[in-house]
Amino acid sequence: MKLLEARGLGVAYGDFQVLWDASIEADKGEIVCLLGPNGSGKSTLMNSLSRLTRLTAGEILFDGHALHDLPPHRISSLGLSHVLERHRLFPYMTVLENLLLGAGPRPDRARLARAFERVYSLFPRLKEREKQLAHSMSGGEQQMCAIARGLMSEPKLLMVDEPFIGLSPQLRHEVAGALRRLNEEGVTILLIEQNVREALAFAHRAYVLRAGRIVLAAPAGELLAGDALESVFFGRRDDERLH
């Protein structure tokens, strides 16, 4: 069953169009990955789903709601959580305060207790750091805290923009393990990742962006086996050749 279905999305920053006719979907329980070179529009696409960037075209349906008409602060309560690129914690607040804010404007007690239990069992070291200011933690801990904050609203779809960037192999393993566990619990995941092999080993399906367009969409296994990816990352389009 489709949880997310976005069709024909277009985004422009001012007069400068950076995303054209992007359509993506995610089934319940899937892990979907957005791939593509730097500047290809991965974050822009994800930001447009959580309504942080204005659409010039297209529509977004999520779990029975039409997101394209909504302002950004109305999205998380519908069950779509977005963990931004570079974690974006509130630097001068404690881990605890960051997590509390993740639970939404009026969290009720029972839900709060449940959410805390879940994120602390996923990331036990956050419990030890409860009272620490976010900006004083290591990069890896901040990334964990950001994912945990995104989970406090108990989302159906978790979108994470480059969760593994800058992490040591050990931490990467830990974060990937947590995401996999969440997925097994039924959370649908949409993530952005630069490392193609790692992403494809992790995700069920992937979309590949290049210069603001989706140029490939396929199950991870197919992409790993074929050589279609090479041309996206290293090849030139016909119109880029000398002529």
Next chain:
Amino acid sequence: MTATLATQLLVSGLGMGCIFALIAIGLTLIYGVMNIVNFAHGEFLMISMYGTWLAYSFWGVDPVVALPAVGALMFLFGVLVYYVLVRQVLDGTMHAQIFATFGLMVFLQAAAQFVFGADYHAIDKSWLGGVLRIGGITLPSAQLAAGLGALLATLALYALIFRTHLGRQLRAVSQDRTAALTLGIDADRMNALAWGIGAACVGVAGALLSSFYYVFPRVGAVFVLISYVAVALGGFGSIGGALVAGVLIGILQVISGFFVASTLKFLPVYLLYLVVVLLRPTGILGRQ
């Protein structure tokens, strides 16, 4: 110098300092949440003082009684200014934002001049008038009460911002607006709230001041200039910094007013400001 005199200076300095701090916190709160300097902050204070004075001279309402109403009305006024004026220039250039609140300042001053004239008004028979004698120490009770009131208001504000979920949401918008939006926080409402609270701060300060200070169209400038210094000194957007700096300035100006000359009482304040800005440009408690 006798102990009596020292106590008098200290108490009076602390009292003024708390008032400066309250005004400065209102200013720094608005700045911290949306990076806009409210140049009309002093005029908000002036309106509150006129309001208190009007209530007294037309209906005989004492400033102590008028205070909650003036605070609440100023809250609404701040919210109104946000929705009608500030919101229209939020996506505009910095110039547009500066001219919006600067224009409001000029407009409010001219309006006050037009309606009330340039005369100085005073509330002469406030409940808080007279002096208080404790031991051998004589203290002007209006000033003392004003300082105390400002201190209480400041503490209440501090609790609101640092101890409640609403305050946490305000700080979230101030620290990372986009991240706050992804967590379901309505940043636009937080902006309005910041303007409301910022204006309510001067509302309370204005009601307290008017029981012992003259009211005239340009009265805002007297206090707000010092509050700008407190904000810069404490670190832009830092509530604790504004509080510390406000109190420090209050004590400093009373002491120098006594030992040097009352016309020069703010000189050491500006000197201190220069030194701090040169040595630590982000202010006492400011962040990089």
